[in-house]
Amino acid sequence: MTSRLQSRTLRIDPDRCSGHMSCVRVCPVEAIRAWHGKAEMLSGRCIDCGLCIRVCKSGAITPRQGSMPDLKRFRHTVAIPSPALYAQFGRDVTPAQIIAALKRVGFDEVADMTPACEAVLLSIQRMVQERRSEGPLISPHCPTVVRLIQVRHPSLLPLLAPVETPQEVMAQAIRTHRAKVLGLRRDQIAIFHITPCPAKASDLKYHTHHQASQLDGAVAISQIYGEVKRALASRESDMGNVQNGVSGPCLGWALVGGQGGSIETGNSIAVGGLESVIRTLEDIENGKLHDVDYVECRSCREGCVDGCLTVENLYEARNKLVHLIRRRGSQIDPTSPSVRDLTERSDLILSKPVEPRPSQTLDSDRARAIEKMQRMEDLCARLPGIDCAACGAPTCRAFAEDVVQGRVEEASCPLMLQQRLRKTVADLSAILDQLPRPPGGGEGEGKS
Amino acid sequence: MSFTREFEIVGGDFASAGRVSTEIKAMLRGIGYPPDVIRRTAIASYEAEMNTVMYARRGSVRLGLEPGVIHLVFADEGPGIPDIGLAMQEGFSTATDEMRERGFGAGMGLPNIQRNADRLEITSEVGRGTRLDITVLTDEEAGR
Ligand SMILES: Nc1ncnc2c1ncn2[C@@H]1O[C@H](COP(=O)(O)OP(=O)(O)OP(=O)(O)O)[C@@H](O)[C@H]1O
Ligand SMILES: [Mg+2]
Numbered sequence: 001m002t003s004r005l006q007s008r009t010l011r012i013d014p015d016r017c018s019g020h021m022s023c024v025r026v027c028p029v030e031a032i033r034a035w036h037g038k039a040e041m042l043s044g045r046c047i048d049c050g051l052c053i054r055v056c057k058s059g060a061i062t063p064r065q066g067s068m069p070d071l072k073r074f075r076h077t078v079a080i081p082s083p084a085l086y087a088q089f090g091r092d093v094t095p096a097q098i099i100a101a102l103k104r105v106g107f108d109e110v111a112d113m114t115p116a117c118e119a120v121l122l123s124i125q126r127m128v129q130e131r132r133s134e135g136p137l138i139s140p141h142c143p144t145v146v147r148l149i150q151v152r153h154p155s156l157l158p159l160l161a162p163v164e165t166p167q168e169v170m171a172q173a174i175r176t177h178r179a180k181v182l183g184l185r186r187d188q189i190a191i192f193h194i195t196p197c198p199a200k201a202s203d204l205k206y207h208t209h210h211q212a213s214q215l216d217g218a219v220a221i222s223q224i225y226g227e228v229k230r231a232l233a234s235r236e237s238d239m240g241n242v243q244n245g246v247s248g249p250c251l252g253w254a255l256v257g258g259q260g261g262s263i264e265t266g267n268s269i270a271v272g273g274l275e276s277v278i279r280t281l282e283d284i285e286n287g288k289l290h291d292v293d294y295v296e297c298r299s300c301r302e303g304c305v306d307g308c309l310t311v312e313n314l315y316e317a318r319n320k321l322v323h324l325i326r327r328r329g330s331q332i333d334p335t336s337p338s339v340r341d342l343t344e345r346s347d348l349i350l351s352k353p354v355e356p357r358p359s360q361t362l363d364s365d366r367a368r369a370i371e372k373m374q375r376m377e378d379l380c381a382r383l384p385g386i387d388c389a390a391c392g393a394p395t396c397r398a399f400a401e402d403v404v405q406g407r408v409e410e411a412s413c414p415l416m417l418q419q420r421l422r423k424t425v426a427d428l429s430a431i432l433d434q435l436p437r438p439p440g441g442g443e444g445e446g447k448s
Numbered sequence: 449m450s451f452t453r454e455f456e457i458v459g460g461d462f463a464s465a466g467r468v469s470t471e472i473k474a475m476l477r478g479i480g481y482p483p484d485v486i487r488r489t490a491i492a493s494y495e496a497e498m499n500t501v502m503y504a505r506r507g508s509v510r511l512g513l514e515p516g517v518i519h520l521v522f523a524d525e526g527p528g529i530p531d532i533g534l535a536m537q538e539g540f541s542t543a544t545d546e547m548r549e550r551g552f553g554a555g556m557g558l559p560n561i562q563r564n565a566d567r568l569e570i571t572s573e574v575g576r577g578t579r580l581d582i583t584v585l586t587d588e589e590a591g592r
Contacts, residue, residue, distance in 0.1 A: 154486075155484060157483070285490050287491045358477070360474075362479065363480070364480070369478065369479045370513050373513070374450075376478075401478075
């Protein structure tokens with residue numbers, strides 16, 4: 001049974017799970033069940049949003065992350081930090097200091113994503129400006145949102161802007177360049193993304209797009225936080241060759257609205273938080289929002305800075321970024337050589353569209369799916385409809401689906417079971433009433 | 449093999465307007481129709497639901513699924529449409545200022561349904577109500 005229950009990104013520890021059901025209820029794609037008092041994951045459904053990690057009171061849900069990579073195994077190691085990392089460690093610690101500290105942790109090189117973010121933003125700007133067809137372009141940079149669209153709104157896939165993520169663009173450029181300059185094979189270079197969320201980590205293995213990922217691994221901000229903090233505290237501050245510094249548009253990448261703030265579009269909107277994202281996608285699907293030309297959707301309410309693998313207080317971290325962006329400006333310099341180089345790369349633009357991932361389909365055979373839907377409807381009509389979740393499914397509808405799909409028995413709805421027991425008891429007592437009373441000892445407590 | 453399900457729609461209830469269409473869309477997703485079929489049906493059903501909310505007192509929609517076809521029948525109790533030909537014209541609208549403030553009233557709803565559905569039949573009786581028969585063909589099943 002357990003073989004079909006899993007998420008590729010998250011792990012639920014049955015020993016720590018206390019059966020609170022918070023995760024079952026919060027999951028936006030109804031991927032979690034607690035049939036035996038412990039949470040389990042239906043496979044293929046999870047979109048890696050991390051909401052379950054946030055709500056779990058017993059810390060039973062953790063990202064499937066590897067241990068810290070052994071950096072000495074590689075000839076040349078590179079860290080590509082998410083800009084959300086720069087929001088950590090308090091207001092007085094600059095991005096340049098954080099980069100220097102990361103190096104002291106053991107990376108040979110730390111590559112700031114500034115040129116990649118800016119090149120990607122410029123490509124999006126061009127796509128938005130050249131766009132003629134109906135409906136807004138949708139930002140493809142939150143992997144959870146991309147997965148949500150694959151699963152729930154496949155008709156919107158053609159609206160995803162066909163651009164790579166900046167971490168991929170950066171990794172590709174670095175690998176090519178360093179291999180040449182250092183005279184190394186491409187596979188002697190190991191590139192790690194420092195990630196604020198499990199979605200970006202799993203995106204490496206199951207790259208949302210088609211090509212294999214250019215990154216060799218991901219390290220959670222929470223995983224490396226302690227070491228960086230220690231490195232920051234130690235004296236020998238090597239600020240060596242930290243060049244131009246992290247730009248405003250790159251820092252803005254970690255905030256909801258940060259993208260639209262740096263590019264010129266007619267009417268762009270930014271949406272944070274999965275619930276709002278779903279509502280917005282519904283609106284787009286219904287043919288609304290036709291005056292909007294770009295929609296930046298983020299699974300986390302405040303953007304990557306709000307990722308569930310970050311450490312610092314969200315609002316303090318957010319403030320730090322806002323403050324830095326105000327000082328550094330949110331303008332992109334399109335003439336900067338490093339940005340121009342990247343903009344011209346062909347791998348910046350995705351050649352193939354992202355494909356649907358219909359994990360919510362009842363049956364691959366259409367006729368059987370329709371039949372199952374009818375059975376679900378019939379069952380729903382008989383269910384209490386109060387979504388109590390006592391059966392282990394988040395809603396009565398999800399329970400009906402579980403029954404129709406043969407995952408559970410109808411009797412595992414406690415309220416239905418109670419109803420049936422009541423009826424059985426009533427039936428039995430009706431039968432008893434019709435039977436002639438046996439003489440003598442037959443009359444007992446029942447009559448008292 | 450067939451499927452039917454009926455939903456109620458409450459006139460004037462803007463707060464929950466669109467919910468029925470969202471539910472219908474979820475069902476179509478569960479059946480596994482191609483994205484384009486879902487998109488076209490979703491737009492048609494949303495526009496018809498909004499018209500019911502905006503103009504009628506109350507209404508209902510029946511979703512029917514058969515091999516190769518999706519049927520939506522919207523029936524409402526309301527003012528009816530005096531001149532259907534006129535109502536079908538792009539830009540024609542009797543929406544109030546309040547509706548326009550909510551972003552409706554471009555007079556594009558019915559034309560949009562026409563464009564996205566494979567068949568649309570409107571019947572209406574002034575003072576009583578309106579009925580929309582919407583058919584979407586789910587193409588690749590046409591030959592089955
Ligand atoms: N169910 C209905 N009952 C009564 N009148 C209707 C109904 N549906 C449409 N109408 C009439 O037809 C007109 C055109 O409808 P249509 O949906 O095309 O545009 P709209 O609702 O006015 O604006 P939009 O749909 O662009 O927000 C409406 O303004 C209204 O007068
Ligand atoms: Mg309308």
